[in-house]
Amino acid sequence: MNISIGELAKRTQVKVPTVRYYEQIGLLASAPRTDGNQRRYGKAEVDRLNFIRHSRELGFEIEDIRELLAMTAEPQASCHQVDSIARNHLAEVTRRIESLQALQAELERMIAECGRGRICDCQIVEALADHGKCMGEHAH
Amino acid sequence: MNISIGELAKRTQVKVPTVRYYEQIGLLASAPRTDGNQRRYGKAEVDRLNFIRHSRELGFEIEDIRELLAMTAEPQASCHQVDSIARNHLAEVTRRIESLQALQAELERMIAECGRGRICDCQIVEALADHGKCMGEHAH
DNA sequence: TCTTGAACCTCTAGTGGCTAGAGCTTGTAG
DNA sequence: CTACAAGCTCTAGCCACTAGAGGTTCAAGA
Numbered sequence: 001m002n003i004s005i006g007e008l009a010k011r012t013q014v015k016v017p018t019v020r021y022y023e024q025i026g027l028l029a030s031a032p033r034t035d036g037n038q039r040r041y042g043k044a045e046v047d048r049l050n051f052i053r054h055s056r057e058l059g060f061e062i063e064d065i066r067e068l069l070a071m072t073a074e075p076q077a078s079c080h081q082v083d084s085i086a087r088n089h090l091a092e093v094t095r096r097i098e099s100l101q102a103l104q105a106e107l108e109r110m111i112a113e114c115g116r117g118r119i120c121d122c123q124i125v126e127a128l129a130d131h132g133k134c135m136g137e138h139a140h
Numbered sequence: 141m142n143i144s145i146g147e148l149a150k151r152t153q154v155k156v157p158t159v160r161y162y163e164q165i166g167l168l169a170s171a172p173r174t175d176g177n178q179r180r181y182g183k184a185e186v187d188r189l190n191f192i193r194h195s196r197e198l199g200f201e202i203e204d205i206r207e208l209l210a211m212t213a214e215p216q217a218s219c220h221q222v223d224s225i226a227r228n229h230l231a232e233v234t235r236r237i238e239s240l241q242a243l244q245a246e247l248e249r250m251i252a253e254c255g256r257g258r259i260c261d262c263q264i265v266e267a268l269a270d271h272g273k274c275m276g277e278h279a280h
Numbered sequence: 281t282c283t284t285g286a287a288c289c290t291c292t293a294g295t296g297g298c299t300a301g302a303g304c305t306t307g308t309a310g
Numbered sequence: 311c312t313a314c315a316a317g318c319t320c321t322a323g324c325c326a327c328t329a330g331a332g333g334t335t336c337a338a339g340a
Contacts, residue, residue, distance in 0.1 A: 004287080004288075004336095005287090005288075005289095006286095006287060006288080015327090015328080016287090016288085017327075017328060017329080018326085018327065018328085020289090020290090021326075021327060021328090025326090034335090034336095035335095036288080036289090036334075036335045036336070037288080037289065037334080037335080038287085038288055038289075038335070038336085039288085039289090047269065050269065051268050051269050054268050054269070055268050056326090058243055058246060058247065058268070059240075059243055061325085061326090062325080062326070068265070068268065071259050071265070072259060072265055072269075074259060075258065075259050075260035076258055076259070076260065077258065077259050078256075078257070078258060078259075079254065079255075079256065079257060079258060079259050079261070079262035079264070079265065080256065082254070082259065082262050082264050082265055083251065083254050083256060083262075083264065086247060086250060086251050086254070086264050087251060089247065090244065090247040090248065090251060093240055093243055093244050093247065094244060096240055097237055097240045097241060097244060100199075100233055100236055100237045100240070101237060103198055103199050103233055104230065104233050104234060104237060106198060107198065107226060107229060107230040107233060108230065110226060111223065111226050111227060111230060114219065114222070114223050114226070115219075116218075116219065116220065116223060117218070117219060118215065118216055118217060118218060118219060119211050119212060119214060119215045119216070119217050119218075119219050119222065120215035120216065121219070122219035122222050122223075124219070124222050124223065124226050125208065125211070125212055125219065125222055128191050128194050128195050128198070128208065129187065129190070129191050129194070129212075144316080144317075145316090145317070145318095146315095146316060146317075155298090155299080156316090156317085157298075157299060157300080158297085158298065158299085160318090160319090161297075161298060161299090165297090174306090174307095174317095175306095176305075176306045176307070176317080176318090177305080177306080177317080177318065177319095178305095178306070178307085178316090178317055178318075179317085179318090196297090201296080201297095202296080202297070
């Protein structure tokens with residue numbers, strides 16, 4: 001296997017500019033070039049990029065992915081750190097969900113109170129203008 | 141009332157650089173200056189900035205807030221557009237919650253399967269490397 | 281072999297919403 | 311007067327891409 005960046009992009013569903021970006025930030029090794037200066041990739045890079053894309057889809061940050069990839073280079077090492085990274089990320093996702101759910105509740109309340117009349121009577125606008133009308137985590 | 145930017149920041153809990161940023165992007169009018177070139181604000185600006193901050197806390201985008209503020213300048217107009225902006229935003233928040241919940245489920249599954257052994261046996265790493273092991277909205 | 285269009289290359293800047301200095305000026309209290 | 315806090319403008323950075331611009335290479339077709 002000795003594929004171009006476009007073919008790599010097609011196989012992994014990662015855009016060409018994004019592949020270049022990942023090389024730039026060191027997530028992918030600098031690819032060997034043809035005489036015409038074009039990058040060429042093998043199966044290992046396809047696998048690595050699939051790992052990266054999948055991790056990104058799951059919301060892992062680039063630095064986390066960098067660490068995870070470094071760990072896969074030490075197959076006999078303990079996976080304690082992998083577990084830790086995943087748990088931290090899960091906790092963050094959970095926090096974000098909770099925060100968004102609080103926002104959702106506030107927005108629902110505001111919209112329910114809207115009489116669909118004029119701006120000067122609008123409960124949405126009044127709620128935005130007056131912080132005290134909110135309750136819950138969003139309010140302080 | 142004729143307060144400095146620092147006082148405005150204290151009253152509204154919006155940082156000084158953020159106030160300047162909002163002026164730069166036109167969300168706040170350019171403030172009148174002292175002979176020493178310092179900005180000075182009145183009650184109207186405090187109220188406006190509170191509206192902005194509150195809307196940002198609820199996750200409205202700057203452009204949405206710009207529109208909402210423009211509407212408050214027409215008190216007799218219909219609040220149909222306000223309602224529409226809020227509903228669109230609520231729908232987006234709902235989508236984000238659902239997407240995060242799918243991620244959460246995948247992460248929980250991966251972590252539950254982790255045997256806490258070595259990297260080469262790690263179910264988290266294997267799941268990240270093999271897309272087919274995921275299910276749900278995240279998988280394709 | 282030549283032509284042409286697609287794909288490849290590097291480089292720069294932008295997205296959204298701030299945030300962080302650097303270096304200078306103003307205001308106020310002691 | 312002095313010193314320090316707060317004000318000012320300007321630039322660049324954060325995060326993870328993304329979008330051109332302008333030039334080169336590759337491969338298919340005539």
